[in-house]
Amino acid sequence: MSQNDITPQRPAKEDYKRIATEEAFAPPDLFDMYRKVLADGKADAGFTSLWAFYLSSDAARPQHIRKYIQDLDTARLAHMDEAGIDIQVLSLTSPGVQVFDADTAVSYARTANDYLAEAVRRHPTRFVGLAAVAPQNPAEAAKEIERGATQLGMKGIIVNSHTQGEYLSDPKFWDIFAAAExxxxxxxxxxxxxPPKMIEPFMEAGLDGAIYGFGVDTGLSALRIITAGVFDRFPKLQLVLGHMGEALPYMAYRLDYMHRATVAANRYESMKPLKKRPSDYLRENFYVTNSGVAWEQAIRFAQEFMGVDRVMYAMDYPYQHVLDEVITLDNMNMATHDKKAFFQTNAERVFKIG
Known part of the structure; x- marks a missing residue:
């Protein structure tokens, strides 16, 4: 019998729901819009490297992603059932609308959110939606957050790490934080x-994607938000970071030490004193998900550092869809209450599910 003939073991029914919190979708016309951006030759090197490949390659992985990322009905639900996933928290795939010009981005964010809201209405016990916004126009992004919250039933907001090289730490984007809070x-x-100023050495080594570059850039984006004083201005604001917090929890001691030393040295105009340590903001203003990291030691460390109530489950579907990973996490050596918090109750609280 070949390896391909072996039916994978399915996750068993447990005493908790499995809520997957970083699961991607794409409306049917999004990829045509991405192809147009590529054809225009105006996209940055990162977008071009990623999507020129995923939209054209015949390799198994991009074919799988193209086939299933646009399905919000039968095939996706079958995959969820196969993996024992009760609920997916859905968000527009990266980079979403952040690659478009401002007017297109504002318009398509509304279109994508309407499309997602309709899918949630079709499957209200299986799907939860996060609203996409266009940082290119922060005032319109704030309006879309309000619409998502008051009209569409969205449970959060999806924003990607940078918008054409600009980061949310710039105060011009803070209308988004104000609306979210x-x-x-x-x-x-x-x-x-x-972004272009950062990507070249990653691309030279094939490290610009999910293997490393994604995490480096997103961790940078989150840390810029912290050091810019966003949480001193918006103390109730909550952010979620995937992939075990993009490594920031594991760097917390050094972040605290070097932030304090850098502020004391008055080395950078951009590095000012904060009301708290960087690690305090990580514990109080962030949640982390394990998306793509089925590794008990990393999850347990994050729970110890962040608190059991701030670490949640994610699969990263359809980019990562591995039944064995679900089984591995079911078998973690963890108190029953803590495991239920990881898979179910934290997500229910954070995204107001139920």
Whole structure:
């Protein structure tokens, strides 16, 4: 019998729901719009490297992604059932609308959110939606957050790490934070390919994507938000970071030490004192998901550092769809209450599910 003839073991029914919190979708016309951006030759190197490949390659992985990322009905639900996933928290795939010009981005964010809201209405017990916004126009992004919260039933916001090389730490974007705090909507800060000023050495080594570049850029984006004083201005704001917090929890001691030393040295105009340590903001203003990291030691460390109530499950579908990973996490040596918090109750609280 060949390896391909072996039916994978399916996750067993457990005493908790499995809520997957970083799961991607794409409306049917999004890839045509991405192809147009590529054809225009105006996209940055990161977008071009990523999407020129995923939209054209015949390799198994990009074919799988193209086939299933646009399905919000039968095939996706079958995959969820196969993996024992009760609920997916859905968000527009990266870079979403952040690659478009401002007017197109504002318009298509509304279109994508309407499309997602309709899917949630079709499958209200299986899907939860995060609203996409266009940082290119922060005032319109704030309006879309309000619409998502008050009209569409969205449970959070999806924003990718940078917008054409600009980061949310710039105060011109802070209308987005104000609206998120006002409507009690968590922002999922999702990876994108590194911007032009950063990407070249990653691309030389094939490290610009999910293997490393995504995490480096998204961790940078989150840390810029912290050191810019965003949480001193918006203390109730909550962000979510995938992939075990893009490594920031594991760097917390050094971040605290070097932030304190850098501020004391008055080395950078951009590095000012904060009311708290960077690690305090990580513990109080961030949640992390394990998306793509089925590794008990990393999850347990994050729980110890962040608190059990701030670490959640994610699969990263359809980019990562591995049944064995679900089984591995079911078998973690963890107190029953803590495991239920990881898979179910934290997500229910953060995204107001139920």
């Amino acid at each position: 006002a409507f009690d909507m968590p922002i999922y800060l999702h990876p994108s390919t590194p």
